[in-house]
Amino acid sequence: MTVSRRNFLRGAAAGCTAATAAVVAPAPAEARGNKELPPEAVGLLFDATMCVGCKACVVACKEANGLPIQVPMERAFEDPSQALSPTTFNIIKMYKDGEARTKDTAQDGFSFIKRSCMHCVDPGCVSACPVNAMTKDAKTGVVSYNADACIGCRYCVMACPFGIPKFDYDKAVPEIHKCQLCNHLWKEGRFAACADVCPTGATLFGPVTKLLEEAKRRQAMEPGTVAKFPRRSTETGDQTKEKPVAKYVDHIYGEKEGGGTQMLMLSGVPFDKLGLPKLPERSYASMSETVQHTLYDGLVAPAVVLGGLLAATYRSSRRKGGEEDGSHE
């Protein structure tokens, strides 16, 4: 069949209508902002200046979560775990520069840093998971994993800006593993084992609002001022002995990063040197979902585009005539 110019223009017009609809239709949908901190959100405050690198938290975490331990608690510093893994949900890492003489200083100094799930206020892993295997508790904000739902696509691993979810690559029946703030111990009145065991108060458990208050109080103190600090949990009343407050960098990591996290951090060394990523205040989950909702909310845009496409293909099938209208032939 020959295509007359007029027919072509008509078809092209229908095609363009469909294409335009694809661009214009989504305009009314609203951008999704960052999610808010849940009302009873709990988390951790890690103060690198108080951490002495004993790694008792690494071993206590394994004990609490039924993970294989190679050393007894009193020799926790000998634990050979080097990185987060399916059997290590919490790790203490070390920053060293030059001679590594002074603690909590960037130049010629050293510092410890705790790495474990940050329990993001607006987590990328939860937004990414196609089957709701990663969920954020509406009350406490704990991000937890349900193997029964999981399909093993590992999009959570790819989406996490902190490298937290760990996958069993060498198992026929693999799972994702990560810190869940020991939420399985709460009904026994216990809380995150890493904070519970920490002898110096470097890792503190509690409601996120109280942790943020405490972080701000420490930052407001003149370096060298002697004070007591809460230990284990803000709710247990445990206190450290009097000790001088360190000099902090003017930043509470996790207050704003990626829409905020329920694990907050204080340090004397800039956080990027400790291996923490620089993240914008807008969560990546909100960006991704804004795109998805703009294009697919209520399936309005796809329906409009489909309407345009149907009009175009119907016309093109009619035009040919014959019995087998609109066939692929």
Add this chain to the structure above:
Amino acid sequence: MSKYESAGGKLITPVTLFLGALVAIAAYFVLVRFIYGIGAQTPFGAVTNLNDGYSWGIWVVYDVVIGTGLACGGYALALLVYVFNRGEYHPLVRPALLASVFGYTLGGVAVMVDLGRWWNFWHILSPGYANPNSVMFEVAVCIALYIHVLWFEFSPTMFERWGWKNAARRVNKVMWVLVALGCLFPMMHQSSLGSLLIVMGAKVDPRWHTMLLPALFLLSAISMGFAVVMFEATLSAEGFRRPRETPMLKKLAVVLAGVLAAYLALRFADLAWRGQIGDLFKGDFLAGMFWLEIALFALPIALFSSSSLRESPRALFIGSVSMLLAASLYRIDGFLVALTPNGDEFHYFPSVPELMVTIGMIAFEVLAYIVLARVLPVMHAHEAHDAVPHTAPVPAGD
């Protein structure tokens, strides 16, 4: 309008035997993967070199992200022929559709091989589990639906071969609906394949990470569709010793050059808008990869804008190969090269078994294409044709 015939010829040849051997090797490693896990050790190295920094390797990036892009021939031609009503390209539709059916079906199979907990796959389609906020959800549902649409679109070809005239006629009656759906679904998931990267945020270099990823992925997928049609038409003409489709391909080249120009314009406008132009000249490895991509995208534009070069089958072939490499590299860069994991030092390069599985998938696709093109009425029947042994042309549709 167009008549189709099978290419004819022998099914067992050195080429098909070689392809079959590659498929068998891949099948062995896939078996190991299902018994021991996707990172298990084999005598030939780990099944995959995936790790928690690079948790998606070539099974996702090549087999699915690039593979379905290469399978966009059916989609791109359907847009041109049925939506923009360019009937003159009709003879290319069936071969393109055949490649699309296989590309997408194998993409779906590859997903099952890659999924750690594959037996739960149905969760993604079940309202009790599905998370519509997830980009992966959109991709999975859309690809699953599109695979079905493609088989329906292709079914009249098989029905003709089996002599099921009524069945073919019935499908052809609703073909316009299938074609419309077949244009909608790739538009949705090919763009979403780009959106997958948005949530990865700071891990993806800002020269690749943009909110326009869906638009850039969609445009490059459409150009991959056109390029793959040119590529396959040229190879089929050689391989099956059939008359060339040059007159049609050279017109298609103009369309392709236009889509490519739009892609490049959008990409540079976005980089300028986000203030990334300076970083393109940083001289680092990623800048090099960026310019390599751009060169591969630009070469077909240069070749296809010259009316004399468009006459040359060789120029058309080189241009289409360059385009396919460009879009493939764009996807590899976005998902692997421009990705910097957080936490620990991670490295990824596919292991031998991992590569063999992907090669086996490609071999299976080529093998199936050869076998089906020889058996089913897929190739465009030329009016006065002097080509080799052929079976009777099958009149199909109008």
